[in-house]
Amino acid sequence: MGIRLNAVSHVYTAINQTPVEAIKNVSLSIHANDEFIALVGETGSGKSTLAQHFNALMAPTSGEAQLFDVSITAETFKDKKIKKTPIRKRIGLVFQFPEYQLFEETVLKDVAFAPKNFGLKDAEANELAKHALELVGLDESYYSRSPFHLSGGEKKRVSIAGILAMEPDILVLDEPTSGLDPQSQETLMQVFQTIQEKTHTSIVFITHDMNWVESYAKRVLVMHQGELVFDGTPGDLFNHPELKTWKMDEPDRIKVLNEIKTHLKTPLKSLDFNAVIQAIKTEETS
Numbered sequence: 039m040g041i042r043l044n045a046v047s048h049v050y051t052a053i054n055q056t057p058v059e060a061i062k063n064v065s066l067s068i069h070a071n072d073e074f075i076a077l078v079g080e081t082g083s084g085k086s087t088l089a090q091h092f093n094a095l096m097a098p099t100s101g102e103a104q105l106f107d108v109s110i111t112a113e114t115f116k117d118k119k120i121k122k123t124p125i126r127k128r129i130g131l132v133f134q135f136p137e138y139q140l141f142e143e144t145v146l147k148d149v150a151f152a153p154k155n156f157g158l159k160d161a162e163a164n165e166l167a168k169h170a171l172e173l174v175g176l177d178e179s180y181y182s183r184s185p186f187h188l189s190g191g192e193k194k195r196v197s198i199a200g201i202l203a204m205e206p207d208i209l210v211l212d213e214p215t216s217g218l219d220p221q222s223q224e225t226l227m228q229v230f231q232t233i234q235e236k237t238h239t240s241i242v243f244i245t246h247d248m249n250w251v252e253s254y255a256k257r258v259l260v261m262h263q264g265e266l267v268f269d270g271t272p273g274d275l276f277n278h279p280e281l282k283t284w285k286m287d288e289p290d291r292i293k294v295l296n297e298i299k300t301h302l303k304t305p306l307k308s309l310d311f312n313a314v315i316q317a318i319k320t321e322e323t324s
């Protein structure tokens with residue numbers, strides 16, 4: 039088992055401000071291998087707050103986050119004897135817009151920074167960095183380039199390599215495709231799929247794009263007003279009667295099929311292209 043949340047709630051409190059209960063009573067499990075999970079929900083539904091409980095960046099206000107062999111609660115989080123760094127190495131979190139955190143003069147140095155920081159020798163850290171860069175599809179020609187002179191998509195890949203170089207068991211990505219053009223988004227999603235298949239690392243990605251959910255995720259978690267309201271397959275989500283209540287969109291493929299359906303007289307057996315084509319043919323010949 040990798041991550042297990044038991045009734046986790048998180049309340050933000052700031053002086054002179056009304057407390058905000060950002061996540062409420064969330065329970066879930068994420069395995070350390072072979073998961074490919076999309077975490078979705080409208081803006082403000084608690085996705086980023088939840089993600090920060092996955093690697094002990096935040097403590098539950100109530101409830102417990104069991105992260106591998108470490109139990110994080112409001113009390114244990116404050117306990118200096120309970121080390122959080124090893125958890126953050128096993129469960130790597132890539133923030134939204136990680137490219138703002140690049141700072142070294144070369145790509146290779148930037149990616150090798152984290153493993154060095156975790157105590158590896160330069161040579162070992164560089165080997166891990168090179169392997170991570172290969173996983174994100176950046177070849178040797180990038181090693182000595184400045185991270186600041188890369189395209190948006192390349193910068194994101196360097197940042198992701200920086201986390202991958204720690205060889206996490208679970209990789210959590212907060213809106214990794216935001217701010218990229220459609221082609222770079224697709225490339226990046228394929229990078230995640232390749233990483234998942236090659237290394238069996240479990241991946242959790244936050245997204246607003248239902249096309250990515252449908253094409254890549256094996257499992258979807260839906261947050262709505264701080265609560266986890268759905269945990270299941272993309273197929274079951276897109277057939278769920280409460281989809282619109284949760285402010286979820288449908289993938290383009292399903293929108294197109296539904297639009298065609300409204301122009302057909304023949305009732306469809308199922309909502310897929312074969313059924314639609316069959317119905318069109320039937321109407322043509324009748």
Ligand SMILES: Nc1ncnc2c1ncn2[C@@H]1O[C@H](COP(=O)(O)OP(=O)(O)O)[C@@H](O)[C@H]1O
Pocket residue numbers: 050051052058059060079080081082083084085086087088
């Ligand atoms: N640092 C913070 N202080 C106070 N409220 C916050 C803070 N961060 C997030 N929130 C609030 O918590 C709720 C959930 O936010 P967040 O987890 O960022 O949602 P999402 O990532 O789904 O957009 C929102 O109402 C947001 O305004």
Ligand SMILES: [Mg+2]
Pocket residue numbers: 085086087212
């Ligand atoms: Mg967010």
